[in-house]
Amino acid sequence: MAEPTRTQARATEIRLRWLTLAACLAPLLVLTAVFGTRFGLWSAGFGLEVLTLKIGRILAFAGLAAALVAVLIAFKDMRRRGLYAAAALAVAGATVALFLIQGQRFAVPAASDVTTDAAEPPAFSRAVVAMRGGRGTSGPAPVACPGLIAVPRQVAPETAAAALEAAGFTVRGAAAFRADGSKEGFWFGLTHDAAIRIRPGRTDVRVAARGDMKIGDEACRLARAVVQGLAPAG
Template identity: 45%
Template sequence: MARLKRGSRGGGSRLAAIVILAPVFVLIAALGTRTGLWSHEIGYDLLAMRVGAGLAAFGAVAALMMLIYALRLRASPWLAAVVIAVSAATIGAYAWQVSRIMSGPPDDISTDVAEIPGFGALDARRGAAGSGETGGVDACPGAVPAMTQVAPASAVWALQESGFSLQGGVTVARVAGTHRGFWFGTVHDAVIRIRPGRTDVRVAARDGRPHGGEA
């Protein structure tokens, strides 16, 4: 009997290891992408959203087995509670991420869709990323122009306060910047176009893929 209990406890530990495998795997995928160890397509699309999602589903099965073990007094109820909480949080995070990507606006937003601001010198770095749909106020209620000629210093301040680093020179007509995400290193470019009586802003992901309305 003592041997059976020890074996059951060991099985609970193995189930717990399976449950935490998905979040640990996603963390490794994110850091590898962020540091340039592999591409965004490999780190995010393949490792995080496909392999990681499979591991999360496998972890949910392991969490259910852990619950059964706990109900039969073959595993610690506290460990079972932690395992179930981690599994639920992991599945919930995946569901939230998929829903925001599917329902979010395009990751190219401009306050002027009739005459969309260009990114200037950043266009060369963006490549073909600007060939997709550019959304406006219909996609993002906050995407409205400032009906005034903003001072360049104010535009610089606004970009820097939003976490963008300045790119290129500052002129009376244009200020541009780049923001790099923490986890997967997703790059967003922003440009503030200044004209008499109107200032427009455009923000777009450099990779041209959806990011749940992050722009």
């Protein structure tokens, strides 16, 4: 009688392991999408939009279902099986929560080219325009975004460069009356370019995504960060 009981326990443990692995599939796929994109195996659009936001989202909810099944199976003997259930539920729950948060952020209907002066937006330098493949003066005009306003003072080029660096940009140039920078995203390498125009009594900012992918209000968020760095302390 003892052998069937031992066999059943072993089978239950194997099921719990598979359910725990199922709960980890979504984050594993996201990591694969990230590294594949960074190493040039596929485009950022495929890695982010297809592998992560479509397939990864499906696997995230499937993983949560698997975690709940693991909890039900482990409930009869939480002392010996509870670790599997807890791990599966923690990973799946955190993954689904992150997908929901990012989904809300990406759903925001925001522009990818924003500025503090929509009537006369700052222009990118020749070096940055070259990095953008010639995209700097063509395409949809930059627009304003909520809470983004010009700095009502003339800042020094050094201050503009420091504001770009504080917002995570790499400075591409800083001279009298202007500064430029670019920022490559950590996960999928999506790049934004920034231009700061300095005039007597006013400093304007422009941030534009380098590609055509829609990633929520990232351009507005970065532009606000640059403006915050330009504002006087206190």
